[in-house]
Amino acid sequence: MDKAIKLVLIILLFLCLLQMPFGFYQFVRFAAFVGFGLLALLQRDGGNKNAAFIYGALALLFQPFFKVVLGRELWIIVDVVVALGLALSLINAFRSKANSPNRN
Incomplete structure (x- = not known):
């Protein structure tokens, strides 16, 4: 379940880089x-x-x-850093599962 949450958050945070309606940012x-x-x-x-x-x-x-209130430019940086951190944690989770000796 945590992998699905991370994937959805990554997508939403990267979509924040686009010019979206204000309601989208509130939803995010x-x-x-x-x-x-x-x-x-x-x-x-x-x-x-x-x-x-x-x-x-x-x-x-x-x-x-x-x-x-951080301002648009700083929120962009936060969104990218957090999305990349989530992506790295997701990659590490898949790597550790692939390298585990008990995988089926």
């Missing part, structure tokens, strides 16, 4: 808040407290209730 903030919150819970339950903290902090950054 809400979706990212929910997605990063779920990822934080999944990581906490899996025992990875560092990743849970990072995903929790990202959920707070993207939360739609109290707007974090």
Whole structure:
């Protein structure tokens, strides 16, 4: 489930680089808040407290209730960095699964 959440978030964050209607960015903030919150819970339950903290902090950054004003240029940088970080974690998850000795 976490791989699907990460993939959806990557796509949404890269779509933010395009000129989209304001409502799309509001939707992305809400979706990212929910997605990063779920990822934080999944990581906490899996025992990875560092990743849970990072995903929790990202959920707070993207939360739609109290707007974090960074400006368009800085949000673009944040979106790209976060999307690339998610992509790297997704690649690492696939690599570790492919290299695991117990794969079916």
